[in-house]
Amino acid sequence: MPEFKIVVAGCGGMSHQWIEYALTRKDVEIVALVDLFEDVAKNTAKKYSLDCNTYTDVSTAIKETGANVVFDITIPASHKNITVAALSLGCHVFGEKPMGESMQDAIEMQKAAKESGKSYVVMQNRRFNKQIRAFRDLVQSGEIGVPGFINADFFLGPHFGGFRDVMDSPLVLDMAIHTFDQARFISGANPISVYCHEFNTEGSWYKGNASAICIFEMDNGAVFNYRGSWSAEGAPTSWESSWRVVGSKGTAIWDGTHSPYAEVPIPTEEHQFLYNSQKVEATLSYSGQDGHFGCLDEMFASLIEGRTAETDCTDNIHSVSMVYKAIESARTGKKVYF
Ligand SMILES: NC(=O)c1ccc[n+]([C@@H]2O[C@H](COP(=O)([O-])OP(=O)(O)OC[C@H]3O[C@@H](n4cnc5c(N)ncnc54)[C@H](O)[C@@H]3O)[C@@H](O)[C@H]2O)c1
Incomplete structure (x- = not known):
């Protein structure tokens, strides 16, 4: 039954x-x-x-x-x-x-x-894949020191038709929620302020603004910089975004497609103008399902085990508030606090 x-x-x-x-x-x-x-x-x-x-x-x-x-x-x-x-x-x-x-x-x-x-x-399906889990672990492992500057680039040109074409803020409201949620997931931090500039580029097929730049200050002192467009033809990034996290001791990279890695300076006694760096591969240890299936596994497991799910509304409200506060900033032209 x-x-x-x-x-x-x-x-x-x-x-x-x-x-x-x-x-x-x-x-x-x-x-x-x-x-x-x-x-x-x-x-x-x-x-x-x-x-x-x-x-x-x-x-x-x-x-x-x-x-x-x-x-x-x-x-x-x-x-x-x-x-x-x-x-x-x-x-x-x-x-x-x-x-x-x-x-x-x-x-x-x-x-x-x-x-x-x-x-x-x-549903925050973009938290559920091997690479983002490995990237999160790499960033939080201390390998690159204290993460201070989190950067995500998202540039794609999808022609959906339907509700997105007529929304006021299609990119920020319908898509950036994924990237914002990923930024919280990777950094383990929540936002405290945002400044967002939303715009629509020449040739955009969206009625609302399909491009945005957002600067978030996070509660661990890091700054999260988001640059995105849904009307960008050519040279697409991954739907997972292209990530660069700069820490106090090195940089972690994930292009949203391949395995994440870090580059950290090779220690030397002498002062150097630019230090040579070495590559540190991320460890891909997540064995769950990808995307929607992985998130739904977690949703059902939470009910069966009588616990709060990872993407419960009490967590997700922090991600969705990044969306609504970014839109408020874009509309008022002012930095908005959470
Ligand atoms: N997580 C992801 O990666 C991802 C990807 C695409 C879409 N989405 C989200 O999924 C949702 C649906 O997107 P979609 O592309 O399937 O849209 P869609 O327009 O193709 O389908 C939505 C369906 O909901 C129906 N509907 C609307 N209001 C209803 C109501 N009150 N009662 C019953 N049915 C109603 C519509 O008639 C339509 O058939 C959106 O919230 C979208 O943001 C998520």
Whole structure:
């Protein structure tokens, strides 16, 4: 008998990852598919040969099926209503990023989770791969000394169509959350201030600003510098961003694709203008699944083990606040404090 009865809310592009994951688990049963457009839900049921009802309203689906977990894979504008409704009906929620569409939404969602006594955990799939785990370990090992300057470059030119093309801040709201969350993960630090300049370059196919530069001061004294664009044709970086962390004794590099490494000076008795450096390879020890599957493994493990998940809303609110405070800074032209 499956322990987890799942309602899938939002059967668009991203739902395939979640459904394919659910189908790998014996303790999970998808009991309903929900979409504003019921045909979308019906087509998904057909595609995966799912023998379950389809709905247009998540509350009705939960009540009629007795579900205990909701996957919220709807668009950002629907996340708050779906999450709050599901929590109030006694379900845990595993939801796509971002937490709502504003800081106020995120605070209300976290409050709803606390009051319900259920878990609300956010998808941060880009924390779950061998290389970022090795990079985090390398940065935090002391190999490069005290990390003081964290840099992430993100330059890609995806032509999505759909909601992102008409959002006000598509890059910062829909994508940079991953990079900001990765910066917290790598540094083990939380932000204390941000200055953000958002803009839209000539030729951008987005209505809102698809490029941004953000400077975050972190609570361990480090500065995190983010440069990103979603309208950058040619010479793409990895979706994981290209990282350079400068510490007091050396530099750690991860291009987002290959194995991370550090370069540290070769010790010598004599003063040198520029020291020769040696390469230190990161240790790839993470043996979990990648991406969505890894994050979903952690979400279910947290319920089974009765503990807080790594990407629980109480942690994720620090990442999503980087998004909303960056947008506030861009709109006001001022440095914003957390
Ligand atoms: N973690 C990642 O790497 C990643 C990647 C892509 C998208 N996402 C996130 O996943 C979410 C969905 O993105 P997508 O690309 O699948 O979008 P999409 O537009 O393809 O699909 C969203 C679906 O949700 C449905 N929907 C919207 N409001 C609803 C509501 N109130 N009730 C029921 N259904 C509703 C829409 O009809 C649509 O079918 C977004 O939050 C996005 O930011 C995450």
